[in-house]
Amino acid sequence: MRISCMSSFLTSDVLIAFSVTFLAGLATLLGGAIVLFFKQPSLRLLSFGLAFSAGAMVYISLTEILNKSIHSFSEVFSAKVGFAFATFAFLTGVIAILLLDRCVPNPHTMLEKTTAQQLDQTQLRRTGLLTMLAITAHNFPEGLATFFATLDSPILGAPLAVAIAIHNIPEGIAIAVPVYMATGQKSYAIWASLLSGLAEPLGAALGYFILAPYMGATMYGIIFGLIAGVMVYLAMDELLPAAKKYSQGHETVYGLVTGMAALATSLVLFQWV
Numbered sequence: 001m002r003i004s005c006m007s008s009f010l011t012s013d014v015l016i017a018f019s020v021t022f023l024a025g026l027a028t029l030l031g032g033a034i035v036l037f038f039k040q041p042s043l044r045l046l047s048f049g050l051a052f053s054a055g056a057m058v059y060i061s062l063t064e065i066l067n068k069s070i071h072s073f074s075e076v077f078s079a080k081v082g083f084a085f086a087t088f089a090f091l092t093g094v095i096a097i098l099l100l101d102r103c104v105p106n107p108h109t110m111l112e113k114t115t116a117q118q119l120d121q122t123q124l125r126r127t128g129l130l131t132m133l134a135i136t137a138h139n140f141p142e143g144l145a146t147f148f149a150t151l152d153s154p155i156l157g158a159p160l161a162v163a164i165a166i167h168n169i170p171e172g173i174a175i176a177v178p179v180y181m182a183t184g185q186k187s188y189a190i191w192a193s194l195l196s197g198l199a200e201p202l203g204a205a206l207g208y209f210i211l212a213p214y215m216g217a218t219m220y221g222i223i224f225g226l227i228a229g230v231m232v233y234l235a236m237d238e239l240l241p242a243a244k245k246y247s248q249g250h251e252t253v254y255g256l257v258t259g260m261a262a263l264a265t266s267l268v269l270f271q272w273v
Contacts, residue, residue, distance in 0.1 A: 017150035018204060020161045024146050025139065025200030027165035031172020032193030047247040048255040049166050054239035055259025056163035057231045063264075064156050065149060066090055066228040072221035082221070089225020090232075097141060097230045101237065139168075142234070143200030144207045145227040151208075152220065159266050160231075163259070168197060170242065 069089055074082030142164050150157025172193040180189035211219060243252045 013151055014208065016154065017147050017157065018201060018208075020150045020154075020157055021143050021146040021204045022201040024161040024165040024168065025143065025197040026194075027168035028139075028172035028175065028193045028197030029190065031169040032176035032190050034169065034173060044246070044248050044251050047243045047245075047251040048258075050170060050239045050243035050246070051252045051255025052259035052262070053163045053166040054235040054243065055256040055261075056159060056166075056263040057235040057239070057259075059260040059263045060156070060160055060163070061228040061231040061235075065160075065224050065231070068152065068156070069221045069223075069225035069228060072217045072224060075217040076221075086221060086225045089222050090229040093226035093229020094233045095229075096226065097233045098237075100141075101233075139171075139196060139199035140203030141227075141230045143203035144223075145231055146200065147204030147208060148220075148223050148227060152224075159263050163263075164200075168200075172197065 066086060069086035070083050072082075073085040076082070077085065146157060146161045146164055149160050175193045175196055176189040179192045180186060183189070211223070240252065240256070243255060
């Protein structure tokens with residue numbers, strides 16, 4: 001009975017959503033490869049990419065995902081109550097990721113090799129381990145966001161997955177640099193980046209199998225409201241400050257506007273396909 005119940009969960013839509021989440025998580029591996037095989041990445045390009053990701057995530061969260069929450073709640077309750085519940089779920093997502101960030105800070109440091117060389121081996125090992133653990137903890141809610149957005153609508157989930165994948169590249173860099181500098185082993189740095197990225201599909205799988213028996217309009221309203229809050233917080237607290245840190249001109253604002261425009265255009269085009 002348990003096997004048949006479990007197999008009923010693994011529909012084609014679920015497998016597609018999980019695959020998209022898995023690919024987005026693998027972007028941390030790409031970040032590690034950039035450090036090890038392409039040396040120092042362009043900081044201006046990195047700044048643009050982070051801001052692009054932030055713009056895309058904020059736009060899709062406030063225009064699509066939050067509206068999904070409002071619509072789901074409104075199917076069960078009145079429009080006014082549905083809007084209020086969605087707003088409460090959104091703010092709850094912001095508070096939840098804020099608390100996680102306070103308990104487990106997500107460091108985006110150690111990008112420059114010269115900075116890494118100033119630390120001794122013990123400090124580098126500790127930095128690499130703490131960075132990996134912190135980023136892994138933050139990847140769980142990102143995996144849930146990508147998975148449930150894609151499960152509800154691939155048109156909604158695909159651009160969100162791209163934005164998160166861009167976001168994951170510098171996280172892979174942040175993990176790989178101290179690990180590589182401490183051990184001198186490329187394989188260790190690659191594995192550390194990969195393991196952190198796998199937290200996203202793992203979080204998606206755990207979240208789905210826990211919540212699947214309770215899925216309905218109300219649960220979708222809660223999930224999408226929480227996702228919107230988490231995504232907006234991550235964009236504002238992590239991506240934009242990091243983008244500004246590595247910018248040398250107007251890359252941040254250009255990336256932010258381009259990310260919003262690209263996401264908006266893609267959603268419009270998808271409506272006509």
